[in-house]
Amino acid sequence: MGHIELARWADVMIVAPASADVIARIAQGNGNDLLTTACLARRCELIIAPAMNEAMWHHQATQDNLALLHTRGVHQIGPASGGQACGDVGMGRMSEPAILAQEIANHFQTGILAGKSVVITAGPTREAIDPVRYISNHSSGKMGYALAQAAVDAGAKVTLISGPTALACPDHVTRVDVVSAEDMYQASMNALKHGDIFIASAAVADFRPATIAEQKMKKTSSDTMTINMVKNPDIVASVASATESPFVVGFAAETHDVIAYAKDKLQRKKLDMIIANDVSDSSIGFNSDHNAVTVLTKGGLVELPEASKHQLAATIVERIAHELSVNTQPVR
The missing domain is CATH 3.40.50.10300 (CoaB-like)
Incomplete structure (x- = not known):
């Protein structure tokens, strides 16, 4: 099965961009497409990089879904603030790819063998x-x-x-x-x-x-x-x-x-x-x-x-x- 194989090999799974819709579906445990089924079948940690309109970001439903994911150990990077595709300005921009790459690298650095x-x-x-x-x-x-x-x-x-x-x-x-x-x-x-x-x-x-x-x-x-x-x-x-x-x-x-x-x-x-x-x-x-x-x-x-x-x-x-x-x- 394709989604099972995808979920098995990764050391960490990152969803970027993670729209308000995707965040809601992951939070509710939906498995109705390749992305959400891979998230359900994963054995590794999950990181999301939110990206959406600033009004959608501030909506209570989105914040509740994020809070639920955090209780399940899902990590979050961003979002950033700035101009958006719709013309609005505010929170909701996906963090830049370079920032995502650095945060993922930092995620693996434990320091347990520092100095060895x-x-x-x-x-x-x-x-x-x-x-x-x-x-x-x-x-x-x-x-x-x-x-x-x-x-x-x-x-x-x-x-x-x-x-x-x-x-x-x-x-x-x-x-x-x-x-x-x-x-x-x-x-x-x-x-x-x-x-x-x-x-x-x-x-x-x-x-x-x-x-x-x-x-x-x-x-x-x-x-x-x-x-x-x-x-x-x-x-x-x-x-x-x-x-x-x-x-x-x-x-x-x-x-x-x-x-x-x-x-x-x-x-x-x-x-x-x-x-x-x-x-x-x-x-x-x-x-x-x-x-x-x-x-x-x-x-x-x-x-x-x-x-x-x-x-x-x-x-x-x-x-x-x-x-x-x-x-x-x-x-x-």
Whole structure:
């Protein structure tokens, strides 16, 4: 269903302009067109930008509808005062687009990681076989990039160590591009010197070819090929075992026994938190804009139901901030 799909992917929904009629219909819970049904089906926050004649703005019915929406948590930007299309002058002009954009950006800035330095790994790695071929995986990097945006919105200084992806780097994020697992390991250990939080969301190859052919490998008469593999460095375990380790968050992308494997990884690698998800479900996870995860710490687990990766990233950052505040509280 089109209106349901529209309502699911957004981190926030803004209605601009929001006429007196639209405000009234949203307040009454109407769902008789695409806009109002999307508003009813949304799971994210709603922002309205009123725009109407100044007499309609001041009408008690409009003010009552706005008051009702405010009690439901709907946010409002504007209106501004000035000349209107009908020739009247007064309140009711929609706020300028630049103001709306800034207010929406401010809406995401929580400040819960203000003063913190966050290092995030994202995307796949590519392990070369020869100059043409490589071994990789299906990771799109979307979760890591969403986490980078969420950390910036939370006030952190963010370094994103990214394997090959087609994604644009979020604003105010320092991106370090890498290709192989060894590249990512070196970049991570270098960034570790300045990091308070390390989030290992990249899908790093566990093994790489022992040797890389200097020339393209040619097909032979044999029906099989053997490639000797060697283990790659374990980035998240290395960071967690460092002398001055930051708060370390790992990821466990599993196809079965998800929670059991995640718990083992949390304990064995001495992580502070791990995010587990079932990648056997093709509708979420790799390459999808949505996911459903379980957040595990030494204190227990919290299941986060399916949502956009941006929504999940914001919630994960909130969980990290909470754990940091708990762990740094003085003992009484």
